[in-house]
Every structure is written in C-alpha cells, then in structure tokens.
Amino acid sequence: MKAIKLFCLMAAAILAACTSQNEKIASEQKANGFMDLARARFAVREYAQTPVEQAKIDSILEAGRLAPTAKNVQPQHIYVLQSPEAIAKINELTRCAYHAPVVFLVCYDTELVWTKDGENSGNMDCSIVGTHMMMEATELGLGTCWVKWFDPAEVAAAFDLPANHKPSFLLPCGYAAEGVQPHANHFSRKPLSETVTYK
Numbered sequence: 489m490k491a492i493k494l495f496c497l498m499a500a501a502i503l504a505a506c507t508s509q510n511e512k513i514a515s516e517q518k519a520n521g522f523m524d525l526a527r528a529r530f531a532v533r534e535y536a537q538t539p540v541e542q543a544k545i546d547s548i549l550e551a552g553r554l555a556p557t558a559k560n561v562q563p564q565h566i567y568v569l570q571s572p573e574a575i576a577k578i579n580e581l582t583r584c585a586y587h588a589p590v591v592f593l594v595c596y597d598t599e600l601v602w603t604k605d606g607e608n609s610g611n612m613d614c615s616i617v618g619t620h621m622m623m624e625a626t627e628l629g630l631g632t633c634w635v636k637w638f639d640p641a642e643v644a645a646a647f648d649l650p651a652n653h654k655p656s657f658l659l660p661c662g663y664a665a666e667g668v669q670p671h672a673n674h675f676s677r678k679p680l681s682e683t684v685t686y687k
C-alpha cells in the first residue's frame with residue numbers, strides 16, 4: 489500500500505514538472521512568435537486580385553474587437569469595403585488604397601469616445617484596434633498597408649457615414665501581388681539608443 493502511495497506521489501510530481509516545463513516552452517514560443525510576426529510584416533502596396541476568404545476577414549475583425557480602448561468604451565466602427573463599387577470609390581478618393589480587394593475603413597464614434605480636456609482618444613483607440621487587425625492579417629498570410637493619405641470628410645461623404653463616425657485611417661488588405669518586396673525604407677529602423685531614454 490505504501491509503495492503504491494509513493495508511486496502515485498512520484499508520478500504526480502513528474503507530471504507537474506512536465507506541465508510547468510511545457511507551459512514555459514509554450515510561452516517562449518509565443519514570445520518568439522510575435523517577434524517573428526513583427527519582423528515579417530511590411531507595407532504592401534501591390535495586391536493580387538484573389539478574394540480574401542470571409543473566415544480571414546472575420547478573424548481580422550475579431551482581433552480588432554479584442555483590442556483595449558480608453559475606458560473600454562470601444563468607440564471603433566469598421567467599414568469593410570469590398571464591393572466593386574466601394575473599391576472603385578475608395579480608389580478614386582485616394583491613390584493609397586492600392587486596389588486591394590478589401591479596404592478596412594476604421595472610424596471612431598465621436599459620441600462614444602473617451603474625451604478629456606477637449607481631447608479624445610479616438611485615433612489612439614483606432615490605432616490599437618488597427619494594429620491588432622494588421623498583425624492578425626500578417627499571421628494569416630495577408631498583406632496590409634496603414635493609410636492616412638485621404639481626406640476624412642470626403643471619404644465620410646462618399647460612403648454616407650453618419651455624422652458621428654469619424655474616419656481615422658484605411659487599411660487596404662489582401663494577398664500581396666507576386667514578387668512584392670518591402671520598400672527600402674522598411675529596413676531602416678533607428679537604434680533604440682536614439683528613441684529610448686532610461687531615467
């Protein structure tokens with residue numbers, strides 16, 4: 489009986505050690521996974537006309553949904569431009585939609601957004617949402633390009649947005665055209681010594 493008890497205790501100890509080792513490996517893999525993803529992403533400005541699967545669009549939108557926002561008010565509203573009419577329209581309004589098959593038009597609701605001392609967190613909230621979306625798109629093998637080169641009022645009017653939906657940025661998204669490479673400036677990043685100060 490004593491021998492069985494001892495055996496059980498040893499088995500439990502071995503199992504616990506293996507589990508904690510596996511958890512450690514999994515968390516290290518996850519950390520490397522994100523850094524690899526961050527290194528793999530680059531601005532794509534030429535797209536294949538292959539449609540983006542709905543499941544991937546859903547997953548990109550879900551990644552955005554999980555983003556933190558000020559006071560958790562979630563002021564974002566995302567328009568998924570994908571009909572031929574919408575895509576033609578956005579390409580008329582900016583040269584930076586790059587004829588991607590999908591363009592996310594990320595807006596924030598001016599009536600919901602957290603505001604203090606006359607400033608709101610709309611662009612900040614949208615940027616975090618957009619970064620989640622951009623990185624999920626990268627994970628799914630899709631290209632994106634963050635775009636600010638458009639007139640928000642013109643875009644709002646063209647897509648008949650309600651007055652409280654303020655466009656923050658566009659995120660063209662799709663499979664990169666064959667052979668697309670990062671622009672030269674993708675490889676230029678300042679050293680941390682120029683952008684970080686410890687105090």
Ligand SMILES: Cc1cc2nc3c(=O)[nH]c(=O)nc-3n(C[C@H](O)[C@H](O)[C@H](O)COP(=O)(O)O)c2cc1C
Pocket residue numbers: 529530531532533584633634635636637638670671673674675
């Ligand atoms: C806030 C913001 C605005 C940007 N606006 C545009 C834009 O209007 N058109 C464009 O082609 N790229 C735009 N970009 C993409 C940047 O030019 C690009 O991310 C940067 O040059 C670094 O290159 P990489 O993304 O390939 O690493 C924008 C990026 C950010 C973060």
